[in-house]
Structure formats: structure tokens, C-alpha cells
Amino acid sequence: xxxxxxxxxxxxxxxxxxxxxxxxxxxxxxxxxxxxxxxxxxxxxxxxxxxxxxxxxxxxxxxxxxxxxxxxxxxxxxxxxxxxxxxxxxxxxxxxxxxxxxxxxxxxxxxxxxxxxxxxxxxxxxxxxxxxxxxxxxxxxxxxxxxxxxxxxxxxxxxxxxxxxxxxxxxxxxxxxxxxxxxxxxxxxxxxxxxxxxxxxxxxxxxxxxxxxxxxxxxxxxxxxxxxxxxxxxxxxxxxxxxxxxxxxxxxxxx
Amino acid sequence: xxxxxxxxxxxxxxxxxxxxxxxxxxxxxxxxxxxxxxxxxxxxxxxxxxxxxxxxxxxxxxxxxxxxxxxxxxxxxxxxxxxxxxxxxxxxxxxxxxxxxxxxxxxxxxxxxxxxxxxxxxxxxxxxxxxxxxxxxxxxxxxxxxxxxxxxxxxxxxxxxxxxxxxxxxxxxxxxxxxxxxxxxxxxxxxxxxxxxxxxxxxxxxxxxxxxxxxxxxxxxxxxxxxxxxxxxxxxxxxxxxxxxxxxxxxxxxxxxxxxxxxxxxxxxxxxxxxxxxxxxxxxxxxxxxxxxxxxxxxxxxxxx
Numbered sequence: 130x131x132x133x134x135x136x137x138x139x140x141x142x143x144x145x146x147x148x149x150x151x152x153x154x155x156x157x158x159x160x161x162x163x164x165x166x167x168x169x170x171x172x173x174x175x176x177x178x179x180x181x182x183x184x185x186x187x188x189x190x191x192x193x194x195x196x197x198x199x200x201x202x203x204x205x206x207x208x209x210x211x212x213x214x215x216x217x218x219x220x221x222x223x224x225x226x227x228x229x230x231x232x233x234x235x236x237x238x239x240x241x242x243x244x245x246x247x248x249x250x251x252x253x254x255x256x257x258x259x260x261x262x263x264x265x266x267x268x269x270x271x272x273x274x275x276x277x278x279x280x281x282x283x284x285x286x287x288x289x290x291x292x293x294x295x296x297x298x299x300x301x302x303x304x305x306x307x308x309x310x311x312x313x314x315x316x317x318x319x320x321x322x323x324x325x326x327x328x329x330x331x332x333x334x335x336x337x338x339x340x341x342x343x344x345x346x347x348x349x350x351x352x353x354x355x356x357x358x359x360x361x362x363x364x365x366x367x368x369x370x371x372x373x374x375x376x377x378x379x380x381x382x383x384x
Numbered sequence: 385x386x387x388x389x390x391x392x393x394x395x396x397x398x399x400x401x402x403x404x405x406x407x408x409x410x411x412x413x414x415x416x417x418x419x420x421x422x423x424x425x426x427x428x429x430x431x432x433x434x435x436x437x438x439x440x441x442x443x444x445x446x447x448x449x450x451x452x453x454x455x456x457x458x459x460x461x462x463x464x465x466x467x468x469x470x471x472x473x474x475x476x477x478x479x480x481x482x483x484x485x486x487x488x489x490x491x492x493x494x495x496x497x498x499x500x501x502x503x504x505x506x507x508x509x510x511x512x513x514x515x516x517x518x519x520x521x522x523x524x525x526x527x528x529x530x531x532x533x534x535x536x537x538x539x540x541x542x543x544x545x546x547x548x549x550x551x552x553x554x555x556x557x558x559x560x561x562x563x564x565x566x567x568x569x570x571x572x573x574x575x576x577x578x579x580x581x582x583x584x585x586x587x588x589x590x591x592x593x594x595x596x597x598x599x600x601x602x603x604x605x606x607x608x609x610x611x612x613x614x615x616x617x618x619x620x621x622x623x624x625x626x627x628x629x630x631x632x633x634x635x636x637x638x639x640x641x642x643x644x645x646x647x648x649x650x651x652x653x654x655x656x657x658x659x660x661x662x663x664x665x666x667x668x669x670x671x672x673x674x675x676x677x678x679x680x681x682x683x684x685x686x687x688x689x
Binding site for chain 1: 386387388390391393394395443444446447448449450451454455492493495496500613616617618619620621624626628629631632635636639640642643647676677678679680682683684685686687688689
């Protein structure tokens, strides 16, 4: 089934590829939209596609694929607790202006075997190569300290992840990677970037967008709490009064 | 069954939240306590962000105090004028409390302050309840007090305040500043901690204002009802952390639990239960204290700008 799709895809692309010296990536995603509904407890995305080589055949030494899924960038403040007078409290903090809310990278081989550090940091491959833009004015040691804290926190929450063997390549032309989005992801536009890497160089790249949004009732509630604050508050009060009253009537308790 | 909470931004086990509401409702119906002081810490232990836990627990208090307030209203046990003055104080308190809440949120100390105040309050209530339970069970004997030496009818500080109003239902002629101040304190606590403050208002009304016992509970319930309802609106307007889905789950369990609790209270002798409740409250307080003193699981925390 898969080779059939791939050959159809290659057939369509073939006219475009004539004369092209470099291979082209044809990526796709199992879902262009992810809806967060009341049962949302995370989602799995299949990122797949084909590598279209100019001559239609995979080279003898197959190239590698790295797939990066990243969420919208958010400015954040990372706080660190310290023990002060016997009590743990937030003491120091550091800003990061461009931390992605979600970041997952999957590759056919470990990143360090694919590219050197410089290339990895240019394409932000690997969680330690993220450009977090720490707020100016603080010492590099402090920045590193907070960055390590941030990466650790988000890695354990499943928000930042690396899977060094997460991409499967079939026949040198079809690739697929499964990525898991945890239940607590923020909404927004996510991007899926695919990189074709050959001998330490990125020779092709392609990007697809995914919309992750709250849907239906959840979305309405969230929007109402932001846009119609007074009505939302009054509705909450009416709900509690109504339920309290209903229970009192239903039980008709006597004193 | 997992349900996604739109404001908290996470999935929770709906059955667990309903059961939590039911348990707290049961206790509140049984002992006439608001229960907010148990809901909020338990929600925080469960992993709900502290601001959402506080705001949503406030909504639950409104629902929990409806039936009690209705009953007392029917029996004429509510001093509406007094409740009105205290509610006015409570509204001021909730607005000031909300400003305080925002400042604490911005400096990153909100969790610490909530935790610290809870340790104090739970320790206080738990100790009082434990003492009462032990006395009721005859495990400790009170020293006999001189019956003739009653406390003075009017507190000296309250009597020295300017401006005097007549509160006919309570049979008092006092300055409205005193109930206003009590309401104010309760309002601040309601916003900060998600508690009704009944355990502060009731003793204050008896010992500071000298109100007769027959109107104390009804008046405090009416005031808690009004202030918690107003506080929910204040939270919705300022902190925007009222999660209506979470509140609804808590309410469904809570209002039913309160009814069963009231029934149980009439049928059983609840001294042993009171002892158990005192121990639960002290344990929750101890857990919160340890939470402050022990190295936390997460040293780092992330705040969105």
C-alpha cells in the first residue's frame, strides 16, 4: 500500500524533478488539526512522507531524516525555589523570550551522529540546541543553570523530547515518525519540520503547519472566561446557586 | 473518566473530583463547616494550579451555603441588616484581596502565601476541633469555670468605635465599623484562600459583637453566600481562574454530600467523627507544612508572561 502511494506521489512529482540535482521532501501529517475536546488526554501524530530523488532511486548510501515538531513560542519566566529561613520559596528567576511550548525531535539515527554541533544549533536539532533567547543582563552560568532547569522540567512533562531512533525509513525513500502530544499542550499553530541529512549536511527541508485548538464546549468556555468575564462570573454564581437550591429542594430536608 | 478542564488546562479524573466534593460536602453538612478549607488544599495536592483551585473552590462554597441559608432565612435566623453590612465589608475585602492576589502572583509568592496561611488556619481549626471532640468523648476534663463570671456583653474596642446603628434582629446598638471590618477580613481570606471564613466570622460575631446565638449561624451563612458569590465574580474579572467545569464537578458532589451530611448529623452521635475530622484537618495542615519545609519535587517552575 505504502509503496503504491509513494510511486503515485513520485509519478506526479516526476515532471517537476527533471533537471533538479537535489532530492525533494514530500512530507505529510496524519492530522492537520488537533481538537482539544473534553476527553482530550493527549494525541498521537504520524509524520510521514517520501524522499523524492532526482533519478527516482535511492542512493546506495541512504540519507537520514530528522523530524521536528514544535509548538508556538512563548515568553516565559523560570523561577527557582530556594530554602530561605527553613521554608522553600521562589527566590531567583530568569526570563526566556523564545522558548517553544512544545518541542519534539525524532531522527533515524542519533543527532550527534548526523550533524556537527554548529549545524545542529543552526537548525535547532535536539533540545540542547534550542534558541531560548534568555533575558539579557544575567551571567552565563546563571542562564545555563535556569536553562537546564527548564529543559529538565519540560522533558519530564513530555513537552520536550528527543527520540534518536524515532524515524523509520523504508527502502530509502519512505519515512515515518510517531510523535506523542501530551494532554497539557498549549493551543496554537505547530510546525512540523522535516530535514533530509546527508553526510553531515542538510540537503532538503520542508515544513507543514498543524493547528492545535480547543474545540466545542471547552473552547467556548475558555473564550467566555477571557472575553465575557462578568457574564462568565455571573454564570458560575448562577450555576452554584442553582445546584445548591436544586439539592435542597430534591432532598427537602426538615429541621 | 477523564475530563479536560478548560481553564486549568489539564485533564482530571471527573469521578475523583465529584467524590472529593461529596466528601467535603458530607463533612460540611455534618459539622456546619464551609469545607472550602479542605477543598482547596486537596485540589492543590491533586495538581490543580493554586489560583484555579482557590477560585473554583469559592464557587463551590456558594452552592454549599445555599440550602443552609434558606433554612435559617425561613426561621427568621438571619439579621439582614447585619449581613448586609458584613457583606459590604466582604466586598471591599475581596477587591483588596484580589489586588493582593495579583501582586503575589506577579512576585511568584502566591503558592507560598496560600500554603502558609493554610498551615496556620488548619492548625488552628484542627486544634480547636480536636479539643472539642476530646472533651465531648470525656477523654479530657475541662476545669470548671466560675459560671457567674460571664464575658462582658460588649467588647471594649467595639464600643469605642464612632457612629452607632441599631440592629433590631440582633438586638444590638453598635458601630457598623466592627461588622464591616469582620466582613472585610473574611472577604480577603475568601479571595486568597477559597474559604468562606465561617470559622472566623462565627466566633467574631459571638465574642466581638455580642450577637445572640440564634442569629449567628444564619447571618454568617447569608454573608458567606453573598461574599463567596461576589468573590467568584471578582475572580472571574481579575484573575480569570474560575474553572466552571471544575466548580460544577465539585458542586454536584458537594451539594448532594451536604444533604446526606445533614441527615447523618441528625441520626448519629458524631463525636468520634468529629475526632476523625480533627485528625484529617491536622494531617492536611501538617502535609502543607511539610510541603513548605521539605525540598519540593520541582525546584523550578514556569510562569507565562
